[in-house]
Amino acid sequence: MPISLRAALMAAALVTAFPALAEPITLETAIERAIASQPRLAAAEARVDAAEARTRQANVGPNPQVSLEVEDFAGSGPFRGLDSTQTTLALSQQLEIGGQRSARRSVAASEREVAALALLRERIDLVRDVELAFAELAAATDQATLARDNAAQAASLANTARILVEAGRDPPLRQLRAEAALAEARAAEVETFSLMLAARRNLAVLVGSDDPELTAAVGTPPQPRPTNDPAFIGIDERLAEAERRVAAARVTLAQSAAVPDVTVSGGLRRFNDGRDTALVAGVSLPIPIRDRNRGGIEAARAEQTAAEFQAERVRAEARRDRAQAQMLVEAAETRLAALEGPGLAQAEEAVRLAQIGYNAGRFSLLELLDAQGALTTARRSIIEARLDRARAIAALNRAYAREEN
Incomplete structure (x- = not known):
């Protein structure tokens, strides 16, 4: 298909698409629908459920064991047959004396906190992504509208130039120039229309919609959050600190695993020859001469060191990101005010x-x-400046996001 014909068809589609658009979606509705439908949040919630289950399991101690022993049978002499058989029924219980259970609980509780914070961060990131997609769709729609208007003006101008050339007022070169401008305007119209469709699809995926004509409702632009709290701690910092606590708890767990557990047992023994009974009791304790979990302890300590450095790095980057986001918002607002x-x-x-x-x-x-x-x-330039402002505000709000997200 010739490029001019393709451009004409796409331009016609653009013109006819605007009146047929579905009901515009507001930013608040888009965020609500995204939170309700996004698999990424469902996956994070499932990880929180898993952490809750591990927390409950960490409080469970070892199961008792029952054993049955039969001795002194099927031998020779007086032990021939079953007359001299001794039968012992015993119950044994492993005792965790090294603090393993409390260490497990501490690790599980810390992991549950990490999962909850990870869910919160996923929610915050989703809100930021919807805000960006919403702003990009609004900008793409404005660009497409501008390109459509420019194409209509270029078509009118080309028609006027043709009339003037035919009347002998302008040379034919002017008509060629007007037609070239019309071709450029139609090409820009097709390009912006395609970008608008891509922006629609992006927002539709985030909000879980199958509507191919999803549009962004015109409303009040998002406003930046207050940033006057010098003691503010962002979600990334909180998550990094929680991961550091998990690493510290795992060191304690590894150290507790080096303490051998004691197993106590007690039971009843029956002697077949005299039909007598007697109590039996026992204690067993591993001898820690080979495995003292030194490798596990060293690995846990190394992971703790890495988590501490990671938390320090995240704190520095979060402070930088907050300051940078604030400057970008101020710069974007200044630029937009100048352009408008x-x-x-x-x-x-x-x-x-x-x-x-x-x-x-x-x-x-x-x-x-x-x-x-x-x-x-x-x-x-104004459309781009509005988009830059929206992006900067989304980044700033992400940097200062709190639990209410």
Whole structure:
């Protein structure tokens, strides 16, 4: 299919798509639907459930053991047959005397805290991702609308140039220039339309929607969170600190595993020859001359050291990210205010005057195209600045996110 025909069809699709859009979705609704439908949150919640189950299991001690022993049978002499058989029924119990159970509980509780914080971070990241996708869809829609309007203006201008050339007022070169501008405008229309469709799909995936015409509702832009709390601790820092506590608890668990457990037993023995009975008791204790879990302890301590350095690194990066996000928001707001100032109104007035002058024969086509190009550049810059501001605010809100997310 020729590129001009393809561009025309895509442009027509863009024009007809706008009136048929589904009900726009607000940012708040998009966040609610994403939280309710995202598998990434469901997976994190399942990991929290698993950590809860491990916490309950960590409080369970070893099971008792029952044993039955039969002695002194099927031998020779007086032990022939079953007359001299001795039968012992005993119950034994392993005793954890090295603090293993409390160490297990500590590890499990710390892991449960890590899982809960990981779920919270996943939720915070999802909110940030939805905010970004929402802002990108709004910007892509604005760009597509601008490109559609520019294509319509270029088509009108090309038609005017054709009429003026046929009337002998302008040379044929002016008509060729107008038609080239129209081709560029239609190509930009097709490109922005494709980018808008991709942005729709991205937001639809996040909110769990199959609607191919999902659109972002126009509303109040997101506002940055208050950032005047010098003692604020972010979710990444809290998670890193929780992981450090897990590593410390595992050191204690490894040390407790070096203490041998004692097994006590007691039972009843029956002598067949005289039908007499007697109690039996016993104690067993491993001799720790080979395995003292030294390797396990050393590995746990090394993991603890790594977790401490990781927590220190996360704290430094979090402080940097918060400061950087704050500066980016301020810079984006300053840039947007400058772009939305008198310069935009002046560019719009320049186009109006250039159009009047061109229709009256006082301005050339090139002067009108230059004025229109300047206005388009200004409007695109504003759209990009709004998107940059939204991105900066999303990053800042992520850096200062709290439990209410």
